[in-house]
Amino acid sequence: MTTTKKILAAAIFTLSVHSSFAADAAQMTQGQKIYESNCAACHGKKGEGRGTMFPPLYQSDYIMKKPQVLLQSMTKGINGPIKVNGKPYNGFMPATAINNADLAAVATYIMNAFNNGGGTITEKDAKQAKAKK
Secondary structure, eight states, X not given: OOXXXXXXXXXXXXXXXXXXXXXXXHHHHHHHHHHHHHXXXXXXXXXXXXXXXXXXXXXXXXXTTOHHHHHHHHHHOEEEEEEETTEEEEEEEOOOOOOHHHHHHHHHHHHHHTTSOOOOOOHHHHHXXXXXX
């Protein structure tokens, strides 16, 4: 491979890596906006939770490395007792009525910003969670 081809290949690789980071950053930014306007009133701005009704989302063993549980909670809601980080909670969370792109963005934000194992949630993941019974 010539030097010119190597430089061109490196440039293309750099652009593709950069654009994937930009997409993740854009999704995180959108997710943060959605979280702050829809979730923070109950779960706290930093995911710390509120009292005995609203569990923490920050380092939550309920969703840690389990994005499917987070999506299921968001799409179907929660009604009744659950245990998070060893503490009982018995409240009600309604199903989230937002589109798949926004659902994926806020779930990605929660999984990453609140140290729940990271990862990227896709629109396909959100659609599958909504369809699951």
